[in-house]
Amino acid sequence: MITWSNFLSQLFNGLALGALLALIASGLTIIYGTLGVLNLAHGAMFMVGGYAGYAAWQASGSFLLALLAGTLCVGLLGVLMERVIIRHFYQRPGEDQLLVTFGLAICFVEIIRLIFSSLTKTVTPPSLLSGITNLGIMFYPTYRLAVVGIVAIALLVLYVVLYRTRLGLIVRAGIDDAVMVDSLGIDVYRVFMIVFGIGSMAAGFAGIVNAPVVSLTPEVGEAILVQTFVVVVIGGVGSFPGAILGGLIAGEIISLTSMVNPGYAYVMLFAAMTLVLLVRPHGLLGTRGRE
Amino acid sequence: MKHERSSSPSRRSVLRAGIGAAGGLALPSLLVTPAHAADQPPIGTWPAGTQGDSVFIGISVPRTGTYAVQGEDELKGYQLAIEHINEGHPLIKAISPKTTKGVLGKQLKFGVADSAAKPNDAVQAQQRFITENKAIMITGGTSSAVAVALNKLAQREKVLFVCGISGSNDTTGKDCVRYGVRQNFYGQTAADAIGPALLKAYGKNKKMAFMTPDYTYGHTVTKSVNDFLTKNGGWQMVTNQVSPLGAPDYSSYLTNIANSGAEFLINVNWGHDAVLSTQQAKQFGLLPKMKLVIPYQIPFLAREVGPDVTEGVYAATDFWWTMEDKYPLAKQFVETFEKKFGYKPEWGAENAYMEFALWAEAVEHAGTFYPPDVIKSYESPRKLNSFVGEVSWRPEDHQLIRPVVIVRGKKPSAMRNKEDYWEVVEVVPGAGLMQKPDAFGCNLGGYT
Secondary structure, three states, X not given: OOOHHHHHHHHHHHHHHXXXXXXXXXXXXXXXXXXXXXXXXHHHHHHHHHHHHHHHHHHHOOHHHHXXXXXXXXXXXXXXXXHHOHHHHOOOOHHHHHHHHHHHHHHHHHHHHHHHOOOOEOOOOOHHHOOEEEOOOOEEEHHHHHHHHHHHHHHHHHHHHHHHOXXXXXXXXXXXXXXXHHHOOOOHHHHXXXXXXXXXXXXXXXXXXXXXXHOEOOOHHHXXXXXXXXXXXXXXXXXXXXXXXXXXXXXXHHHHHHHHOHHHHHHHHHHHHHHHHHHOOOOOOOOOOOO | OOOOOOOHHHHHHHHHHHHHHHOOOOOHHHHOOHHHHHHOOOEOOEXXXXXXXXXXXXXXXXXXXOOHHHHHHHHHHHHHHHHHHXXXXXXXXXXXXXXXXXXXXXXXEEEEEEOOOOHHHHHHHHXXXXXXXXXXXXXXXXXXXXXXXXXXXXXXXXXXXXXXXXXXXXXXXXXXOOOEEEOOOOHHHHHHHHHHHHHHHHOOOOEEEEEEEOOHHHHXXXXXXXXXXXHHHOXXXXXXXXXXXXXXXXXXXXXHHHOOOOOEEEXXXXXXXXXXXXXXXXXOOOOOOOEXXXXXXXXXXXXXXXXXXXXXXXXXXXXXXXXXXXXXXXXXXXXXHHHHHXXXXXXXXXXXXXXXXXXXXXXXXXXXXXXXXXXXXXXXXXXXXXXXXOEEEEOOOOEEEOOEEEEEEOOHHHOOOOOOOEEEEEEEOOHXXXXXXXXXXXXXXXXX
């Protein structure tokens, strides 16, 4: 029987998962929208963010430092990846980009396995955010509530960067028409590098934020990648608000279906994606985007 | 991967001694005469796989995915066993007395493939080992879905499958095959071993919630444990949360359990799934409010979730390293393993080592690698040594009759070293835990 507290609890689960998916998807969609690169290593970067944060947390005991380390480390990794490998693939067919990013994902997973082994690693949230909160009608893990807030702040920062800065303006213009941006005398490749860095940082940050929720294994990025792609498709490829909306919808679909029958959670997610594609082929908030 | 090979002078000298002293009785496989060969027509990879100085074993373990940690532990057990068999180590000789160096004088070589706990991957890899390397025995598991698939492959290809960890009743039940054997305990034996301990510790008429991975292992273990506790203790299953293998998040399942009114959380998940679901049960405040029970214990669980979570938790297992206090062979095993790999072996390693030691014994007892004879050797009743005392094979379903070990999580302050997570509460003898041979519908099939 579904009780109110069960329903609310699932609603919160969906919100926490959705917020996280929104953050990861926003990184993925910015990179795809601007650079046209479908980054299959995005999930692995989410995982690397978790491990980098774990290492920092082990060394310092500070969750704040872990957040910083996870974010910056993956941001740097993204920039390096773009400079050394990805930029050589801008002009090549999409299949090549898929293959190279898929290969990189495998490399990242194996390197992490080599360094940290397959044993599950756990990051404990700060004591302030640990334990259970009594919400009156139900008890709920405090950290999961905090995740929603933390991710909301991160998304707000991303929003400000994308919509309130000159860089954001160029990025958004790049999403619409990279050739035009280039012809206006803006070093579009430098912008591409920054965009790749920002997108990667979003994944890295999500990785360490999520670490106390699901704990870390080298495969933690694989499962999330598929969900992230669905989110991007639902929200609309290249759309930042679409990623947020898609994330929240996906989170709630997974969670609320689980309340009735967990086995159908992903079936419903894919059904929803299909429905959206039928009604709006470019996603809920997608424009024509790249075709 | 290091493959050791026997030195041919030593093999020749053994051969000469064998011929001279006993007319080759000790080494019949090396002396197959045409008349003998007529009785043993080629089958599977025999005799092609046994014609050189060495024989090949195909190993598939999960090295990635939710069971990767257990797979690596298992692989180390295989490696140690192969090393010991090839050098004729005293520990192997204690289980397989006829072993000298190698099996029937042939050194063991092996190949390793990552199954990722996926049946298709495992079958493809093993098919390759059989076709390309003429593997005379295949092994692997850590997932009953894989074990069942390899059972079928083994029967089809007529190559022996020595099963890795597999907890489903079906593996030696409805999906049993003539060419498959299993040494570890399973759902029914888990239930019959841990059930009485739970009733003794907690009493009757309790409400329990199950967490079940959605495949043959999960369903049969849950059914067996539920049947036992319901029938013998009046316990009631208030919810059964079935999740896919490798579920990324258990929050939905745990929320359902939190609202079910259960007093006990019976977590049947395994590998990383068990670690994650248990950790999240704590996050959601289910633990320690509900009592946790792990009917089919995973290695490394306490190490990964922390002894504060496993404290007081009852679990059933094949092996825990402190059994070295009672069993001298277990002590030897733990010592040699720790010396080589730097940590105490877990159940995966013990299971792997025992499988190979018992296989070596079965082949040496048969005196030939001819598969039907090796199978008949498994099926001929005799007492065997193991790390946990005397064991024996059951001919009807190829299941080893062996004790199940009940452990309880130690308080962190009571741990005598950093790996002393569990106290052995009871070693339940195997014979009383066995169902009737046909209870799960086993029909072994043919030898040829």
